[in-house]
Amino acid sequence: MKVVKNKDSIVVYNPEDFNVVQTLECGQIFRFNIEGNSATVYSKDKRAKLYTYNDRIEIKTSDVDYFYNFFDFSTDYSKIKNELKNDTFLSSAVKYGYGIRILKNDLFEMIVSFIISANNNIARIKKSIEYLCQHFGTKMTDYYAFPTLDELKHATVVDYKDAGLGYRAEQMYETISKLTNKDIENLKSMDEAEQFKFLINLKGIGEKVANCILLFGIGRKDVFPVDTWINKVYNRLTNTQTTNRKLITRELTNRYGNLSGYAQQYFFYYFRDNKLS
DNA sequence: GCCCAGGGATGCG
DNA sequence: CGCATCCATGGG
Numbered sequence: 384m385k386v387v388k389n390k391d392s393i394v395v396y397n398p399e400d401f402n403v404v405q406t407l408e409c410g411q412i413f414r415f416n417i418e419g420n421s422a423t424v425y426s427k428d429k430r431a432k433l434y435t436y437n438d439r440i441e442i443k444t445s446d447v448d449y450f451y452n453f454f455d456f457s458t459d460y461s462k463i464k465n466e467l468k469n470d471t472f473l474s475s476a477v478k479y480g481y482g483i484r485i486l487k488n489d490l491f492e493m494i495v496s497f498i499i500s501a502n503n504n505i506a507r508i509k510k511s512i513e514y515l516c517q518h519f520g521t522k523m524t525d526y527y528a529f530p531t532l533d534e535l536k537h538a539t540v541v542d543y544k545d546a547g548l549g550y551r552a553e554q555m556y557e558t559i560s561k562l563t564n565k566d567i568e569n570l571k572s573m574d575e576a577e578q579f580k581f582l583i584n585l586k587g588i589g590e591k592v593a594n595c596i597l598l599f600g601i602g603r604k605d606v607f608p609v610d611t612w613i614n615k616v617y618n619r620l621t622n623t624q625t626t627n628r629k630l631i632t633r634e635l636t637n638r639y640g641n642l643s644g645y646a647q648q649y650f651f652y653y654f655r656d657n658k659l660s
Numbered sequence: 661g662c663c664c665a666g667g668g669a670t671g672c673g
Numbered sequence: 674c675g676c677a678t679c680c681a682t683g684g685g
Contacts, residue, residue, distance in 0.1 A: 410666055497666080504665040507683055549681030554668080589668045610666035627675075628667085651666075 386456045393442040393451055400460035401440060402482020403433050409483050409652035411599050413496055413509045414516070414529070426453055427489040428521060428528030453487050460484060463645050470639075472620050473646055476653035483648050486599065491567050492529045493600030498555055498587040499548060500595070507547060514546040532567065535559050554587030561585070571601060578603075590632065604644035607636045615660045616650045 385396040395401050403422050407415045414425035422433045431444035431453075444450050451457075464481065467473045499511050512529075519530035519538055530538075536559060543552035562585070570578055578601065582593040594608040607613075609632045617631045618624055625631065639646040653659070 498668095500665090501667040502665060502680080503667085503682085504684060506685095507665080510683090544681090547682070549683095550679095551668090551681085587668070591667060595666070608666070611664080612666065629674085655666085 384461075386451075388447055388451060391443065391445060391447065393444070393447055393454075393456070395440040395442070395456075396438065398440050398482065400464070400482065401454070401484055402480075403435050403440060405480050405482045405652060406454075406484050406486070408656070409480065409648050410505065410655070411486055411648065412488060413500075413505070413512050424450075425526065425529070426450075426486075427492060428523060430523070430526060455484055455487055458484075463642060467639075467642060467646055467649065470646070473649060476649040479656075480649045480652040483652060485602075485604070485644060485648060487602055488599050489529065490570065490596070490600035491532055493596045494558075494562075494567075494582075494585075494588075495529075495535070495555070497592045497595045497599075498558065499551060501551065501587065501589075501592055503551075511547045518542065518546070532559070532562060532564055551587055557586040558588070575603070575605075590628070594632075598644045598647075605636070605641050607632055607639065607643040607647050609635070610651075612651055612655050613647065616654050619659070 384398055384400050387394045387396070404417060407417060407422060407424065412424070416423045420435045424431050424433065429444070429446050429449055431442050431450045434441045434443070442450055442454070464477050467477050495515070496508070496512055500508050515535070515538070516527040516529055519534045520527040521534070538556070538559070540552050540556045543555050548555055566581070570581060573581065578597060579593055582588050582596055583590065588596070591608050591610055594606040597603040597606045598608060609628045613635070614626065614628065614631060617635065635646070636643050
């Protein structure tokens with residue numbers, strides 16, 4: 384695989400470690416659109432359009448540096464996959480999701496998005512987030528940016544209910560009220576244990592959501608978010624029937640260590656896409 | 661009409 | 674800690 388940066392595009396030749404559909408549909412991002420061989424991705428106030436051809440993927444954007452980092456092109460995924468393929472649980476999931484990359488998305492966007500994600504389905508999560516963008520985000524040329532913290536502070540509990548947040552509306556309101564821009568800034572440089580503590584003390588954020596924020600918003604790969612699908616994965620692979628997520632989180636994190644975040648994404652995509660249970 | 665969704669908060673022991 | 678119950682709402 385070879386990645387070339389141009390003035391207003393990134394071109395990925397022989398993309399054996401990058402597949403657009405897999406990367407967008409493995410549940411780490413909610414603002415995207417897929418139309419045939421093209422796709423549009425939004426992050427923060429930025430946008431990129433991706434075109435998949437036989438021998439290459441072209442990423443058109445006015446912010447090449449942002450999306451080069453966003454798609455994490457400086458990381459060699461063939462190494463990671465080779466390690467994880469040796470794991471008996473993971474080998475087929477890694478082959479299936481060979482082109483998944485873990486995106487480096489915006490921290491604040493991930494906090495808001497994954498509070499909405501709790502006990503929710505992806506179609507509805509996408510709708511709610513799109514509503515917040517259209518009503519509170521800055522209008523760009525022909526799309527809306529994700530609202531900033533200061534912009535979201537204008538939203539009321541009723542606004543969040545109108546966005547379809549349901550019982551998460553009060554939680555979101557309280558968390559947005561309490562958060563400051565300094566908090567978001569400081570979070571990135573905090574001690575790892577303190578990052579988790581800070582997040583979990585916010586309303587609407589428990590262990591799973593906190594780990595998603597750490598993984599997708601800060602790039603921590605040593606965390607293993609356990610949702611209903613990973614619960615199914617665990618029970619199938621260990622031939623158990625537990626619902627104890629703390630136990631599952633502990634055991635899977637121990638098993639995969641610093642590759643936990645990657646392993647989790649391969650599992651999630653493989654099981655969910657094939658509706659396995 | 662039912663079950664489920666990238667779970668969290670709260671209360672109980 | 675571990676477990677039970679409740680929580681809005683739309684998708685399939």
